[in-house]
Every structure is written in structure tokens, then in C-alpha cells.
Amino acid sequence: MSEEMRMALGLVIGLIALVLLITMTRIHVFIAVIICAIFIGLFGGMSQNDVLDAITGGFGKS
Numbered sequence: 001m002s003e004e005m006r007m008a009l010g011l012v013i014g015l016i017a018l019v020l021l022i023t024m025t026r027i028h029v030f031i032a033v034i035i036c037a038i039f040i041g042l043f044g045g046m047s048q049n050d051v052l053d054a055i056t057g058g059f060g061k062s
Contacts, residue, residue, distance in 0.1 A: 003045065010043030 014036045021032040034055065041051035
């Protein structure tokens with residue numbers, strides 16, 4: 001599987017998981033977004049440190 005396909009698949013699975021976490025399990029939206037962001041980053045091939053840096057940097061700039 002090519003890297004582009006893996007990243008696209010991770011994004012689709014992450015978005016589906018986000019909707020399911022919010023609607024089916026009634027998890028708070030913020031926690032669901034954090035969980036899915038971690039999943040998408042790791043599935044996309046980022047290292048654990050890069051994922052955490054991207055998440056903290058993204059939330060820090062908003």
C-alpha cells in the first residue's frame with residue numbers, strides 16, 4: 001500500500017471514528033478530537049513525538 005493511500009485511509013477511518021465516538025459513546029467532543037488526531041497522525045506515519053508536537057502546536061495557535 002502506498003504512503004498516500006495509507007494516509008487517506010487513516011484520515012477516513014479517523015473521521016468515521018470521530019463521528020462514532022461522539023454519537024455512539026457520547027464522549028466529549030474535545031476528547032474525541034484528541035483521540036482521533038493521535039490515531040490519524042500515527043496511522044499516517046508520524047512518530048509519537050511529531051504527533052504530540054503537531055497537536056499541541058495546532059491547539060496552541062487557535
